[in-house]
Amino acid sequence: MAGIITACHTSLPPTTWLWAMAACATLVGLSLILFRRLRTTTLLLTVLFCGLAGGLLTTVKQQHDWTRDCSGKAFLDVRLSETPTPREKSWRVKGRVRGGGDITLFLRKDSTAATLRYGDRLLIHGYPDTGRRTLYTTSDHYLVYAHDSTSLRARSERLRLRLLHHMQAGPLDARQAGVAEALTLGWRGGLSPETQASFRDAGIAHLLAVSGLHIGLLAAIVGNLLLWLGKERRGRLVRGSVQLVAVWLFTLLTGLAPSTVRAALMFSLFIVADITARRTPRLNLLAAAAIITLVANPMIIKDISWQLSYSAVAGILLARPAITAFRNRLWQLAAVSTFATLATLPVVATTFHRLPVYFLIANIVIVPLAGVMLFLSLAYMAVPCTLTAWPLHWLITFCEWLTGWVASLPGAVVGL
Numbered sequence: 001m002a003g004i005i006t007a008c009h010t011s012l013p014p015t016t017w018l019w020a021m022a023a024c025a026t027l028v029g030l031s032l033i034l035f036r037r038l039r040t041t042t043l044l045l046t047v048l049f050c051g052l053a054g055g056l057l058t059t060v061k062q063q064h065d066w067t068r069d070c071s072g073k074a075f076l077d078v079r080l081s082e083t084p085t086p087r088e089k090s091w092r093v094k095g096r097v098r099g100g101g102d103i104t105l106f107l108r109k110d111s112t113a114a115t116l117r118y119g120d121r122l123l124i125h126g127y128p129d130t131g132r133r134t135l136y137t138t139s140d141h142y143l144v145y146a147h148d149s150t151s152l153r154a155r156s157e158r159l160r161l162r163l164l165h166h167m168q169a170g171p172l173d174a175r176q177a178g179v180a181e182a183l184t185l186g187w188r189g190g191l192s193p194e195t196q197a198s199f200r201d202a203g204i205a206h207l208l209a210v211s212g213l214h215i216g217l218l219a220a221i222v223g224n225l226l227l228w229l230g231k232e233r234r235g236r237l238v239r240g241s242v243q244l245v246a247v248w249l250f251t252l253l254t255g256l257a258p259s260t261v262r263a264a265l266m267f268s269l270f271i272v273a274d275i276t277a278r279r280t281p282r283l284n285l286l287a288a289a290a291i292i293t294l295v296a297n298p299m300i301i302k303d304i305s306w307q308l309s310y311s312a313v314a315g316i317l318l319a320r321p322a323i324t325a326f327r328n329r330l331w332q333l334a335a336v337s338t339f340a341t342l343a344t345l346p347v348v349a350t351t352f353h354r355l356p357v358y359f360l361i362a363n364i365v366i367v368p369l370a371g372v373m374l375f376l377s378l379a380y381m382a383v384p385c386t387l388t389a390w391p392l393h394w395l396i397t398f399c400e401w402l403t404g405w406v407a408s409l410p411g412a413v414v415g416l
Contacts, residue, residue, distance in 0.1 A: 001290075003054030004298045007062070014063070017056035024049040058298040064100030067130040076124045076135070078103060079148075082257070083118050083157055085189040090136075095122070102299075104134045112139040118157040118255070119148025153256045160185050160255040163381055170384025176396045180377040182208045186254040195400065201407035203341060203359020204366055206308070215247055215263040217371045219271065222246045233277070240275035244268060259305040265289050266313060282317045286310065307347045315343020337367035355414045362406050366399055373399070 007017075024045055031042040062068075066076065077098035084093035084107065091107040093116065105124075107113040116122075124142040128135040148154040164187055167177060178190030188196075191208060199205045222243045229235035251264040269285040290310055293300055300306050316323070319339035326332045341359050349355050376392040406412060 001054065001294070001301060003051035003056075004058045004294065004301050006051075007055040007058035007298075008302075012055070012059065014056060014059050017052055017059055021049060021052045021056065024052060054294065054298060057295065061100065061298055066097040066099055066101040066103070067133065070128060070130055073125070073127050076103070076126075076128065078105065078122045078124055080116060080118055080120045080122070083161065083255070084113060084116050085187070088193075091116070102133060103128065104132075106134065106136045107142075108138040110139050112144070116144070117147070117154075117161075119151065119154045120144055121146035156252045157255045160187070160253060163253065167381050167384055170380065171386055171389045172380070172384070172393060176393060176400075179208070179396050179399075180380055180392060183214065183374055183377045184253070184381050186257055186260060198400065198403040198407045200354075201356055201413050202362040202403040203356030203406075204337075204362045204403065206312070206341075206344075207366070207370055209259070209305070214370075214374060215250065215260070215267050217374055218250055219243050219247055219267050221371055221375060236275050236277065240271045243271050247271070259309060262289070262293055262306065262309055265292065266309075282320070283314070286313055286317060304347070304351055307351075308344050311343045311347055312340040315339045318343075334364040334368055337363040337370075353415060356412065357414055358406050358409055358412055362403055365402060369395065369399070 028042060028045045028049065031039065031045065035042070070076075078095040079098065081094045081096055081102070084091035084105075086092075086109070087106075090109060091113045093105050093107065095103050095105055097103055105122075107116070122142045122144055124135065124137055126135055126137045126141050164181060164185055167181055167185075168174075168190075170177065172180065174190065175192050175195065178188075178192060179195065181187040181190045186209070188208065196205070196208065199208055223239060226239040226242060229239050247264050247267055251260045254260045266286060266289040269289055270282065273280045273282075273285060293306070316336055316339055319335070323332055323335045323339065326335055338360060341363055345355065373392070373395050376388065376395065380388040380392050382388075
């Protein structure tokens with residue numbers, strides 16, 4: 001991470017990073033030959049080598065960034081990285097420009113934009129904002145020339161949209177169905193602006209985005225349901241296998257979104273460690289998941305969802321002794337959410353310049369109910385009928401009332 005951040009703020013060529021890595025590797029080899037065992041110097045040199053590798057990966061990535069050669073009006077070949085979500089006056093969608101680099105598109109609402117899906121290839125002619133990596137355009141200025149219908153991500157996205165239409169046909173009203181859709185499928189297009197604002201100002205906006213919290217709750221629910229299998233090796237193997245299937249099936253249902261895949265990767269490492277009964281420090285597993293994602297895409301370190309995911313899990317792991325001190329499981333859940341929120345506050349404050357003051361109130365009450373709400377939302381997704389809608393309706397109504405009350409308190413949000 002230090003190497004990536006350094007490379008983002010310098011303009012060193014790849015050869016400089018390569019020579020530095022070669023020198024560092026030589027020193028590591030000499031240290032091992034001379035001392036014949038690991039010493040502090042050798043470990044520090046190894047850490048430095050990893051940092052230099054991060055800097056090299058980032059420099060190579062930046063050299064293939066579309067913003068370097070883009071000024072004024074330009075032609076961009078963009079592959080959509082997700083299915084567009086509706087806004088008040090436009091459709092918002094993230095994409096990857098051919099040659100390297102991400103972009104966020106805002107498409108005017110019309111019949112063409114409504115049919116776009118993940119994997120579609122667009123040739124766009126317009127004036128992109130290279131600083132913000134955004135582009136506002138209309139159907140008159142882009143052409144859809146290819147579709148992705150065979151990849152696993154495209155298939156999971158089609159399954160996700162079918163389940164979304166299945167839920168929308170149920171008895172829940174549109175406002176509450178939007179909350180259930182966000183919890184189960186990661187679809188935020190059905191959330192009303194009022195709901196998003198109240199959850200954000202109450203400090204629990206993370207509940208409306210499928211992330212590590214949802215994956216962790218799902219894994220915990222499955223694990224608790226299978227506690228009767230015992231703690232022997234066979235019981236751990238069966239329980240962990242079921243947890244892995246549940247986690248990745250849920251990830252598939254949410255369209256294999258990058259944030260969900262990262263969370264699934266993290267908790268998969270935790271589950272495998274439990275299956276093998278290895279005493280691997282959880283922070284090491286978190287670091288391993290972070291390294292895997294950063295090697296795949298070094299620039300993801302700037303992604304707000306990546307920062308929130310890993311800072312939240314790091315906060316939970318660091319506060320684990322305090323969390324386990326509570327004997328009641330409801331209090332443990334409340335403590336987990338509280339420490340996760342505290343760990344993400346620096347990221348939230350510096351990014352959104354808003355600080356929810358009374359986040360503890362909403363977290364202590366609502367987060368222990370989040371697992372129940374997720375379970376009921378999954379049941380409603382499977383069978384959208386009155387029987388599954390009734391308890392979910394009252395639970396969401398209570399959550400909306402509480403978040404609205406917390407958000408309306410004097411000084412609920414402090415601007416920074």
